[in-house]
Amino acid sequence: MADAAAAAALLKKEFSEAVLAMASIHGISWLRIQTDQVPLLVHYLHAKPDVRGSLSLLWAVDHRPREARYEVLYLFTLAERQDWLLLSTELSDETRLFRSITPHIHAAQWYEREIRDMFGLIPQGHPDLRRLVRHEHWPKGTHPLKKDFAWDQVLGRQQGEYRFRHIEGEGVFEAPVGPIHAGIIEPGHFRFSVAGEPILQLEVRHFWKHRGVEKLFEQRTLIDAVPLAERVSGDTSVGHGLAYCQAVEMMMGMTVPRRGRYLRSLFLELERIHNHLGDVGAICNDTAYTLAHAHCGRMKERIMQLNDRLTGSRFLRGVLTVGGVTRGLAALQFDEIVAELDQIEKDFSELESIIFANASLADRLETTGVLTERTARDHVVTGVIGRASGIDRDIRRDRPFAAYDELPVNVALYQYGDVRARLRVRIDEIHESIRLIREIRRKIPAGPIAVEPSRVPNPGEWGLSAVEGWRGEILYYVMAGENGCIHRCKVRDPSFVNWPAIQWAVQGNIIPDFPLINKSFNLSYAGNDL
Amino acid sequence: MFRILKKSLKTGVVTGRYPSAVQPAEQIAAGAREKADPFGRSLTIREVDTGSCNACEMEMNALTNSVYDIERFGIHVAASPRHADALVVTGPVTVNMERALKDVYKQTPDPKLVIALGDCAINCGLFKGSYAVTGPVERHIPVDVRIPGCPPRPAEILKVLSELRGGDDRQ
Numbered sequence: 001m002a003d004a005a006a007a008a009a010l011l012k013k014e015f016s017e018a019v020l021a022m023a024s025i026h027g028i029s030w031l032r033i034q035t036d037q038v039p040l041l042v043h044y045l046h047a048k049p050d051v052r053g054s055l056s057l058l059w060a061v062d063h064r065p066r067e068a069r070y071e072v073l074y075l076f077t078l079a080e081r082q083d084w085l086l087l088s089t090e091l092s093d094e095t096r097l098f099r100s101i102t103p104h105i106h107a108a109q110w111y112e113r114e115i116r117d118m119f120g121l122i123p124q125g126h127p128d129l130r131r132l133v134r135h136e137h138w139p140k141g142t143h144p145l146k147k148d149f150a151w152d153q154v155l156g157r158q159q160g161e162y163r164f165r166h167i168e169g170e171g172v173f174e175a176p177v178g179p180i181h182a183g184i185i186e187p188g189h190f191r192f193s194v195a196g197e198p199i200l201q202l203e204v205r206h207f208w209k210h211r212g213v214e215k216l217f218e219q220r221t222l223i224d225a226v227p228l229a230e231r232v233s234g235d236t237s238v239g240h241g242l243a244y245c246q247a248v249e250m251m252m253g254m255t256v257p258r259r260g261r262y263l264r265s266l267f268l269e270l271e272r273i274h275n276h277l278g279d280v281g282a283i284c285n286d287t288a289y290t291l292a293h294a295h296c297g298r299m300k301e302r303i304m305q306l307n308d309r310l311t312g313s314r315f316l317r318g319v320l321t322v323g324g325v326t327r328g329l330a331a332l333q334f335d336e337i338v339a340e341l342d343q344i345e346k347d348f349s350e351l352e353s354i355i356f357a358n359a360s361l362a363d364r365l366e367t368t369g370v371l372t373e374r375t376a377r378d379h380v381v382t383g384v385i386g387r388a389s390g391i392d393r394d395i396r397r398d399r400p401f402a403a404y405d406e407l408p409v410n411v412a413l414y415q416y417g418d419v420r421a422r423l424r425v426r427i428d429e430i431h432e433s434i435r436l437i438r439e440i441r442r443k444i445p446a447g448p449i450a451v452e453p454s455r456v457p458n459p460g461e462w463g464l465s466a467v468e469g470w471r472g473e474i475l476y477y478v479m480a481g482e483n484g485c486i487h488r489c490k491v492r493d494p495s496f497v498n499w500p501a502i503q504w505a506v507q508g509n510i511i512p513d514f515p516l517i518n519k520s521f522n523l524s525y526a527g528n529d530l
Numbered sequence: 531m532f533r534i535l536k537k538s539l540k541t542g543v544v545t546g547r548y549p550s551a552v553q554p555a556e557q558i559a560a561g562a563r564e565k566a567d568p569f570g571r572s573l574t575i576r577e578v579d580t581g582s583c584n585a586c587e588m589e590m591n592a593l594t595n596s597v598y599d600i601e602r603f604g605i606h607v608a609a610s611p612r613h614a615d616a617l618v619v620t621g622p623v624t625v626n627m628e629r630a631l632k633d634v635y636k637q638t639p640d641p642k643l644v645i646a647l648g649d650c651a652i653n654c655g656l657f658k659g660s661y662a663v664t665g666p667v668e669r670h671i672p673v674d675v676r677i678p679g680c681p682p683r684p685a686e687i688l689k690v691l692s693e694l695r696g697g698d699d700r701q
Contacts, residue, residue, distance in 0.1 A: 135626045144661055152659040155625055179630050182609035184577045184590045187627060208626045209581045212662035228656055234585025234681070278588075291534065297595030298544050304592070305548065314683060315585055347541075354533055526583045 004029040004083035007051050015041055026250050028464065030086040035098055038074075038089050039125075043104040045076060045085070052079035054380045055101075056466075057475050058111035059490040060119050064147040066459060068093045070121060074101075075464070075475075082398035084464075091121060100126035107380040110500060118145040118214075133207045133529075136160030144215050145488075151215045167193040167200050175511065179208045186525035190514070197510040202503045209529040217489035222248050222478070223322050223453060225486060229476075230317050233493055233527030237313075238264075238271045239469025240476075240491070240527075241320040246401060247476040248322045251463030252453055260324035260449040264402040266337075266440050267316050267325070269433040272470040273341075274303040276426040276433075277348070279522050283423050284355065286516040287364040295351045299344050306340050324450025334441045341434045352427060365420035369517030371505040372417055379501040382494045383472015385521055388425045389417035395468035407439055417505075419520040429470075456484045471495065471524065493527030545599045551685040558693055562674040566694050568641055569615045572604035573695060575645075576614035576638065580631050581663070582621030585681040586648040590618065592684045605691055611635075616643040622654040622663040623670055635671045643694075645675040647687065652676050 008029040012019045018037035023030050033041055045053040053076035061071045074087040091098055100123035102108045112123040113132035120143035123129075134142060139156045143149060166174070172195050179187035189205040213232055217225055229244035230237040242264055249256060256264075281296025304314040311319050311327055319327050329337075355361065371381070376389040386393055394411040396404040412428035414421035457480040467474045472494030481487030502521050506514055566573070577590055593600040594607065608614045611634045623631055635644070646667045649655040657663050667673055677690050 138625070149661070151661060153661050155661055179627070180578060180611075180634060184587050184594075184607060186579050186582075186584055186587060187630065208630070209579070209621070209624055210626060210662050211581050211622065211624055211657045212660035213657075215662075216657065216660055231583045231585075231656055231680075234583035235588055237585070294596050295537070295541070297592075298541070298597060301548075301592060301595055301597045308549075308683070314589075315681070317680075350533075350537055354537060357533070524584065526581075 003081055004078060004085040007045070007053070007078055007083075007085055010051070011041060011045065014044065025086075026463065028084050028086050030088065033087055033089050035089045035091060038087070039099050039101050039104055042074060042076075042087065042101050046105055053077065053085060054079070054377070055105050055107045055111075056084075056380065056473070057477070057490070057492055058101075058108055058115070059477060059492075060115045060121060060145075061479060061488045062119060062145060062147045064093070070096075070119065072098050072115065072121070073477075082393070086464075096120060097122050097124050099124050102126050106378045107497065110496065117143065119143055120146060130163060133210055135207065136162050144212060149215075151212070151219055162205060164191050164203055164205070165201065169195070171195050172200065188525050192511060192514070194511060198508055199506050199511060199514070202506050202514075204499055204503055206499065206525065207529045209526050211526075211530065213530040214489055214491060217486050217491075218481070220486055221484050222251075222457070222480060222486055223484070225489070226320055226322065227318070229491075230315075230320070232491055232530065233495075233524040234315060235275055236271070236469045236471065236474070236493070236524065236527065237315045237317050238267045238320065239467050239471075239474050240493070241317075242268060242402070243465050243467040243469075243474040243476040244478065244489075245320050245322050246465035246467065247463040247478040249463070250465060251461050251478060251480060252455065252457050254323055254451060254453065256324050257448045257451060258403070258445045259328070259447045261403040262440055262444040263325045263327075263329065263449060264320070265404060265407060266329075266437060267311075267319055268402065268467070268469070269436050269440075270303065270307060270337075271316060273430055273433045274300050274307070275470045276430045277303065279426055279519070280423060280430070282519050282522070283365075283419065283516065284361065286519045287361055289355075289358065289361050292351060292355050292361075295347075299348060302340065302344060306337065310337070321450060323453055324448070326450070328449045334444075338438055338441055341437060345431065345434050348430065362420070364513075364516065365423060366418060368419045368513050369505045369509055369520060370416065370418045371501060373415070375501060375504045376417065379497060379504075381472075381498050381501045383468070383498070384422060384425050384429070384470075385498050385501065386472065387412055388414050388421035390415045393473075395466050395473050399466055401465070401467060403440070406443065407436055409436065419516060422520040459487065469494065471522070472498070491527075491530060493524055493530075495523035495525075495528040498523050499528055544597050545602070546597075548597055548685050551683065551689040558675055558690065562643065563694065563696070565641060565643055565674055566616075569695070571695055572606070573691065574606045574608045574613060574615045575618050576608050576611045576616070576634070577618045577620070578611075578631060578634050580619060580621045580627040580651075580667070581624035581657070582648060582650055586620035586650075589681045589684050589687060590620075590647070593687060598684050598688060600688065600691075603688075603692060603695065605695075611638040614638050614642070616645055618645045618647050619651050619667045619671075619673075620647045622650045622657045622660075623665060623667060625662050625664050628664050628670060631667070631670055643674045644671055645677065645690075646673045647677050648682060649678055649680045652678055655680060
């Protein structure tokens, strides 16, 4: 028993009083549940051996002004066929309380704190109710995603201090790092507790870059919000743009023409290659092995220049639109892409043999920053990081989107969960992406590249989509408002679930290895902070 | 060892293999060039991200690769604002980063230049007006040079930096 409909039926049977409604929307099984029964039900769903639902997303919607109610939604992915099961529960405007599921499901912790900050709904029984997104200087009662909060209001300032978790004892020191770091990277704060060299504890304090992205989405129409999605996390322009477009297309019931879908896969793989090339070099660079960094930087630059020649943007911005893509490619351009990638693959293979012949590099990478499979599963870690810790998940294979139903993907999988495993996954994926692009050139059909949106969706209609970006699973939930505007857009970058996991991967390592471990995760700050 | 040498010889010199900047950069104000005078032909930069999407950071990083090799012009990236001649600021200034930006500005020794990199730093870009954004960089600290683009290409950044130093971006 594995598919979502069967699981939904099972829940309905076991908890007949708690389940208030049941339906299938856009092929996603959905159950509405009584608020106080949610923890019991999700615990059952999570723990039952033949269901094993893992929490993929948890978010809230403010239905005002249409209806005076809030809704909290839980998206579970079932173990075997990666089916989605959607649970929801309703809160009235007065109560503002819902039952926390964090005591049962660890992965819910940041989501519930986020809901508390953004909506002012309080997860009862949550073990850690410190602020997450709102820093302490934000005035009390500021909940930006509530509909009565003006998107452009000016925030006041209050006094306040974030309380870090402290470890006390003889010889224990705290080392604060950030928000501004030594390299050219994004801001974030890391607080280490160390005894001598080894790290006892790391606490990540982020959300310095919170720009109010989800609120800004609500100021746009469904069609013209693509540029904003492309700028959620600049290095994942195609990933985020595509996840957004697919959610809107699901809502409106649009079918993207085959050629358009192939081109989307092409752009997504190009983005994967240039980011992975950069990461391979950067991981080597953090062990002071600059030779590999120089070569990888050069290859990455070639792809960025190729992107620029193909689309006029080094980050492939502006190629996606709701309904398809904006740029078709000529046959000659396909030849150019494949010729360039052939050269790069040869070049990169030579470099690979140099990298792996280096014993001092191997010494730094092996057994450093181990993320165990158990910890990874508890945090529902996704993408490259998950696949390096033995989690065999890849949306391209498990829930095919774009053209991946016709392009089978070989998923890279390693067990050990150390920096080397994460490096290996990236290297394998570079080769796989190049193979996929060759395949795309061979198989791409002729025809139109986009369709026009045929109708304006009714308020309350929604769509949900997942894309395997180069970091991992990107999720978008988009709900329509009046006149083709956006009522709610929930954005989930893979970094949001992977950041808490890094706190466990560094334990027992020494501080000088932290930059290396952090680089091997290479998570987005902008995508996390939103 | 032999393999590494072979690879280096095969690769050859890649520096300078990039298309020239096409976007006409904004004219650098005479005041800014005057302020850059004391640094002569070199410039040490501290990069500060106050809420960008990371694309501008990636292009700044690209400047240090072997294709653009910014160091050949005497431009370095410092790890601390206390070692910097110029601050390069990216992103709209978020409410959470406002204080950090002002602190960094204070920590940078005079004389100093401030370069706003990318549309967000110049006018907040798509994030203009948001409750979480407190306005472009120049609302908080004086800006001397602006490099527009979303993000500006490395060649365009290089062009402006070279002009600032009174040099050519090809040699």
